[in-house]
Amino acid sequence: MSAEVTESAAETEAVGALLAAGLGPGDVVLVSGELGSGKTTLIRGACRALGVEGAIASPTFTIGRRYEGAVAVSHLDLYRLEDLGDEDPALLDDYLTPDAVAFVEWPEIARELRLRDRVRVARTVELRHAGGDRREIEIAPIA
Numbered sequence: 001m002s003a004e005v006t007e008s009a010a011e012t013e014a015v016g017a018l019l020a021a022g023l024g025p026g027d028v029v030l031v032s033g034e035l036g037s038g039k040t041t042l043i044r045g046a047c048r049a050l051g052v053e054g055a056i057a058s059p060t061f062t063i064g065r066r067y068e069g070a071v072a073v074s075h076l077d078l079y080r081l082e083d084l085g086d087e088d089p090a091l092l093d094d095y096l097t098p099d100a101v102a103f104v105e106w107p108e109i110a111r112e113l114r115l116r117d118r119v120r121v122a123r124t125v126e127l128r129h130a131g132g133d134r135r136e137i138e139i140a141p142i143a
């Protein structure tokens with residue numbers, strides 16, 4: 001487990017890039033934290049490091065997006081899953097594929113989907129507001 005404090009969005013992107021260096025196809029990263037804590041920012045840094053170009057923002061009208069970088073990358077945001085009222089596990093199948101590195105925002109919302117039983121969770125990340133632009137980031141590797 002490692003924890004660190006960043007002072008800017010750019011620093012959080014850099015943490016994401018470091019995280020990405022240890023990931024490969026099939027790895028899933030669960031990214032937790034309050035609203036605005038920097039989940040998407042960290043994932044943006046990770047995606048850039050994985051060779052994804054263009055805009056990286058949270059999916060809005062779908063629960064996920066796929067990008068093509070040096071590897072396939074999936075970015076899920078389950079925040080609105082509750083509203084959709086649909087917890088069909090197949091919903092995630094297009095994104096959590098063996099060829100892709102996947103990042104999941106708000107993984108706790110999908111408890112019913114039993115993510116941990118269905119995919120290889122490689123890391124969990126927890127972000128916390130630490131005053132102003134400071135964010136505390138904890139990354140735990142999963143054995």
Ligand SMILES: Nc1ncnc2c1ncn2[C@@H]1O[C@H](COP(=O)(O)OP(=O)(O)OP(=O)(O)O)[C@@H](O)[C@H]1O
Nearest residue numbers: 006007008009012035036037038039040041133135
């Ligand atoms: N140290 C920091 N790390 C990350 N983001 C920061 C930091 N300081 C300021 N910010 C700003 O905080 C905001 C974080 O937004 P971001 O969309 O990454 O959060 P999020 O956790 O994905 O939010 P949501 O729960 O809405 O999806 C951005 O506007 C970013 O520029």
Ligand SMILES: [Mg+2]
Nearest residue numbers: 039040058105
């Ligand atoms: Mg987000």
